[in-house]
Amino acid sequence: MSEFRMPSLGADMTHGTLVEWYVRPGGAVRRGQIIGLVDTHKGAIEIEVFEDGVVREIFTKPGERVPVGGVMAVIDTTAESLPALPSAVEAPSRAPLPGVAAASLAELPGTRKPRLVRGTGPGGAVTLEDVRVTPTARPEQPRRVKETERVRATPLARRIAEQHGVDLRLLQGSGARGAIIKADVERALRSAEPRATTAGVTVKPAEAAVQAPPASPEPDRGTAMRQAIAAAVTRSKREIPHYYLAMHVDMNASLAWVAEKNQGRAAEDLIAPAALQLRAVALALRDYPEFNGFWIDGRFRSGGGIHVGVAVSLRGGGLVVPAIRDADGLDVESLMRALGDLVMRARVGRLRGSEVTDATITVTSLGDRGVETVFGVIYPPQVALVGFGRIVERPWAEHGMLAVRPVVTLTLAADHRASDGHRGSLFLSAIADRLAEPDR
Amino acid sequence: MNESELQAIVLKALRNVAPEVATDQIRLDADLRDQLDIDSMDFIRLMAAIEKEVGVRLEELDRARITSVNDLVAIFSTALARSVRDAARQ
Numbered sequence: 001m002s003e004f005r006m007p008s009l010g011a012d013m014t015h016g017t018l019v020e021w022y023v024r025p026g027g028a029v030r031r032g033q034i035i036g037l038v039d040t041h042k043g044a045i046e047i048e049v050f051e052d053g054v055v056r057e058i059f060t061k062p063g064e065r066v067p068v069g070g071v072m073a074v075i076d077t078t079a080e081s082l083p084a085l086p087s088a089v090e091a092p093s094r095a096p097l098p099g100v101a102a103a104s105l106a107e108l109p110g111t112r113k114p115r116l117v118r119g120t121g122p123g124g125a126v127t128l129e130d131v132r133v134t135p136t137a138r139p140e141q142p143r144r145v146k147e148t149e150r151v152r153a154t155p156l157a158r159r160i161a162e163q164h165g166v167d168l169r170l171l172q173g174s175g176a177r178g179a180i181i182k183a184d185v186e187r188a189l190r191s192a193e194p195r196a197t198t199a200g201v202t203v204k205p206a207e208a209a210v211q212a213p214p215a216s217p218e219p220d221r222g223t224a225m226r227q228a229i230a231a232a233v234t235r236s237k238r239e240i241p242h243y244y245l246a247m248h249v250d251m252n253a254s255l256a257w258v259a260e261k262n263q264g265r266a267a268e269d270l271i272a273p274a275a276l277q278l279r280a281v282a283l284a285l286r287d288y289p290e291f292n293g294f295w296i297d298g299r300f301r302s303g304g305g306i307h308v309g310v311a312v313s314l315r316g317g318g319l320v321v322p323a324i325r326d327a328d329g330l331d332v333e334s335l336m337r338a339l340g341d342l343v344m345r346a347r348v349g350r351l352r353g354s355e356v357t358d359a360t361i362t363v364t365s366l367g368d369r370g371v372e373t374v375f376g377v378i379y380p381p382q383v384a385l386v387g388f389g390r391i392v393e394r395p396w397a398e399h400g401m402l403a404v405r406p407v408v409t410l411t412l413a414a415d416h417r418a419s420d421g422h423r424g425s426l427f428l429s430a431i432a433d434r435l436a437e438p439d440r
Numbered sequence: 441m442n443e444s445e446l447q448a449i450v451l452k453a454l455r456n457v458a459p460e461v462a463t464d465q466i467r468l469d470a471d472l473r474d475q476l477d478i479d480s481m482d483f484i485r486l487m488a489a490i491e492k493e494v495g496v497r498l499e500e501l502d503r504a505r506i507t508s509v510n511d512l513v514a515i516f517s518t519a520l521a522r523s524v525r526d527a528a529r530q
Binding site for chain 1: 458459460473474477479480481482484485487488490491492497498500503
């Protein structure tokens with residue numbers, strides 16, 4: 001059995017809200033399959049499962065907010081299939097249900113919501129029949145959502161209370177400002193009769209989840225994103241000793257190359273100069289790997305592969321940095337397709353969890369109608385950020401002669417713990433060389 | 441396809457790229473990129489959507505001349521007429 005937990009989709013993420021599931025109990029899943037959509041301060045992110053298996057239990061309901069690490073579902077990763085779901089069973093089963101908490105059964109359609117279940121199976125294990133005969137805590141009526149939610153309680157305490165049919169309004173809160181915390185709910189459970197046996201009551205949410213401040217209205221995503229960006233850049237400027245380098249690069253060869261390739265192409269197949277810029281960075285990183293990775297616990301750790309994060313500005317404000325994996329291995333067309341796809345999905349909010357956490361370096365382009373020079377802020381724990389400004393026609397002197405060329409200002413913001421200016425300069429020169437010879 | 445149909449296609453494609461902008465607030469003769477804060481990646485996406493819907497491919501030179509909604513309508517109109525003429529000749 002494998003617990004599917006709310007993934008951390010950023011250093012500063014503490015919670016996510018499930019928007020919808022794409023799978024159901026009983027459904028088979030494959031490693032890498034997208035199984036749901038979660039709303040975070042970075043927008044709606046698709047979450048993937050990393051093992052083959054069959055979905056056994058789903059605990060989290062759409063709209064529910066779950067702390068990072070909180071269990072959302074259980075996936076059976078063993079080869080054998082498990083017994084059918086309770087609602088499909090004809091005769092009451094006396095066999096203990098392996099690894100399944102009675103409380104979780106209550107979430108399935110067609111079953112009751114037990115308050116506490118006494119197990120009559122071997123070793124006090126809870127059987128299907130036990131669940132069936134246990135009276136419900138409350139008469140079947142619509143949950144009075146509004147009233148219980150006016151009660152101050154941490155999200156974790158709420159989950160535990162709901163799973164065990166505990167009424168929050170009857171509890172005394174010992175948390176900040178009288179908020180009900182996990183310990184309060186557990187104390188109430190311990191003093192209640194009949195007592196639940198081992199298999200019957202399991203606290204699912206991760207113990208590591210920090211006690212959140214008392215429940216307050218959900219901040220809107222714009223504010224949450226702003227806070228996430230604030231946390232990242234504050235940490236960056238506090239911890240990373242930045243140095244900055246800039247270089248003017250002649251983009252003539254690259255633009256001519258792109259114009260030639262784009263001749264006769266439909267708009268959907270067009271190559272943007274940005275693709276060449278990203279490719280130049282990815283290839284240059286092969287020779288300057290100290291800019292591709294992370295500074296963690298006092299030393300540099302290689303990124304493993306070259307996964308270029310692309311800073312994408314969002315309409316109405318905000319920033320998200322999805323990554324193009326193994327960018328150095330892609331030809332220009334594939335890179336352009338990946339870039340177009342990522343930018344589009346970033347702006348409509350359909351990025352995948354793995355895309356938002358993968359970047360080993362970030363490239364930011366404030367080109368188009370923007371500024372000429374980007375002085376970037378490194379996204380921790382990365383060690384470098386490459387910037388491209390707007391391509392501008394400039395006088396360009398070469399071999400004692402004057403010409404006009406399309407010029408871009410290429411910048412590097414780098415972590416001085418991981419690299420020095422000399423290597424930084426060579427890295428930028430390598431990028432410039434590749435832009436001068438796009439065919440290489 | 442007449443010009444008002446073309447314009448409808450253009451505005452629909454714009455809504456996909458800039459969903460928060462009310463269609464009736466888009467100035468037809470003003471620079472699109474400035475008005476709607478569209479960057480080059482979104483512009484390519486916009487062109488791709490319109491080309492697909494209209495069924496005609498523009499020359500890169502023509503694309504470079506586009507700044508406003510009116511430009512889009514005019515240039516696509518010309519390109520459509522040209523492709524109809526070319527098809528008739530064959």
